[in-house]
Amino acid sequence: MSTDSTPRVLSIQSHVVHGYVGNKSAVFPLQVLGFEVDAINTVQFSTHTGYKHIKGTILKNEEMAELIEGLALNEVDYYTHFLTGYSRSPDSLKQIASIITKLKQKNPNLIYVCDPVMGDNGKMYVPDEVLPVYRDILVPLADILTPNQFEAEQITGLTMNDLDGALKIIDALHNKGVKTVVLSSTDLGDEQNMIGIASNKDSCYKIVIPKFGATFTGTGDLFAALFMAWSHKTNKNLKLTLEKTIATLQYIVKDTFDKARGLLFVWLLR
Numbered sequence: 001m002s003t004d005s006t007p008r009v010l011s012i013q014s015h016v017v018h019g020y021v022g023n024k025s026a027v028f029p030l031q032v033l034g035f036e037v038d039a040i041n042t043v044q045f046s047t048h049t050g051y052k053h054i055k056g057t058i059l060k061n062e063e064m065a066e067l068i069e070g071l072a073l074n075e076v077d078y079y080t081h082f083l084t085g086y087s088r089s090p091d092s093l094k095q096i097a098s099i100i101t102k103l104k105q106k107n108p109n110l111i112y113v114c115d116p117v118m119g120d121n122g123k124m125y126v127p128d129e130v131l132p133v134y135r136d137i138l139v140p141l142a143d144i145l146t147p148n149q150f151e152a153e154q155i156t157g158l159t160m161n162d163l164d165g166a167l168k169i170i171d172a173l174h175n176k177g178v179k180t181v182v183l184s185s186t187d188l189g190d191e192q193n194m195i196g197i198a199s200n201k202d203s204c205y206k207i208v209i210p211k212f213g214a215t216f217t218g219t220g221d222l223f224a225a226l227f228m229a230w231s232h233k234t235n236k237n238l239k240l241t242l243e244k245t246i247a248t249l250q251y252i253v254k255d256t257f258d259k260a261r262g263l264l265f266v267w268l269l270r
């Protein structure tokens with residue numbers, strides 16, 4: 001068992017060769033913020049699934065079991081945090097539930113951060129069969145849940161047309177047993193802004209996020225990782241955690257946006 005105070009996370013998410021989603025989005029920022037990160041890749045794809053050609057491999061349940069067994073046999077499976085994201089298979093999500101049980105035996109105070117990665121803007125980008133596994137098995141185990149609007153609506157079966165609707169969805173997720181619910185982005189703002197909301201049993205905060213005129217992939221994965229890290233670093237101060245998470249994200253998103261604009265400008269000059 002570890003005795004130092006370094007936060008240690010097991011992160012089970014996707015890996016892509018090109019670009020930044022899943023573990024490629026989460027691991028480095030977590031390391032910069034002081035976490036020791038162990039990563040298991042649910043898939044290894046060339047690119048994220050928004051590309052025309054999806055090539056690569058999906059981790060099989062036996063392979064995941066073997067990796068977990070190796071960690072246990074070598075007694076390096078003490079974690080303060082457990083973070084899960086993109087996974088395509090309902091079976092592997094069920095397996096994640098049993099991994100939580102094992103990790104909690106090693107550390108009963110383990111914090112489980114569940115990013116129920118399923119889709120965005122009205123569309124699923126994983127098979128529909130993962131929804132009931134999140135809804136009925138993983139969500140009730142989550143200490144922190146970080147859905148976007150679409151995912152929160154799918155899990156609860158409710159629609160979010162206004163702030164009141166968002167609060168009803170948040171309550172429904174708390175009623176499933178989730179301690180902290182964070183809506184990473186909602187359409188409740190206007191043309192210029194999106195709205196994020198974080199809630200625990202004591203308080204609920206809303207944050208206005210200025211929108212850049214582009215679509216980003218991997219920001220949801222980054223959001224979940226940053227929220228977990230800032231929650232730890234601020235001693236679970238919900239307001240500060242939300243502010244710090246968005247400030248860090250805005251810095252990265254703005255930089256990416258400016259670079260893309262810069263590239264377009266250079267291209268136009270040629």
Ligand SMILES: Nc1ncnc2c1ncn2[C@@H]1O[C@H](COP(=O)(O)OP(=O)(O)O)[C@@H](O)[C@H]1O
Pocket residue numbers: 119120147148149184185196209210211212213214215216217218219220221223246249250253
């Ligand atoms: N177009 C955008 N402009 C500014 N920030 C964005 C934009 N898209 C995403 N973000 C940032 O990324 C965070 C997560 O985005 P979200 O769309 O919820 O993730 P995903 O849908 O990929 O799960 C938002 O809270 C916001 O801070």
Ligand SMILES: Cc1ncc(COP(=O)(O)O)c(CN)c1O
Pocket residue numbers: 014015016021022043045047048049050086117125216217218219220221222
């Ligand atoms: C392989 C993979 N991993 C993760 C994601 C999740 O990305 P986001 O953070 O934008 O939700 C995607 C999005 N299609 C993906 O294709």
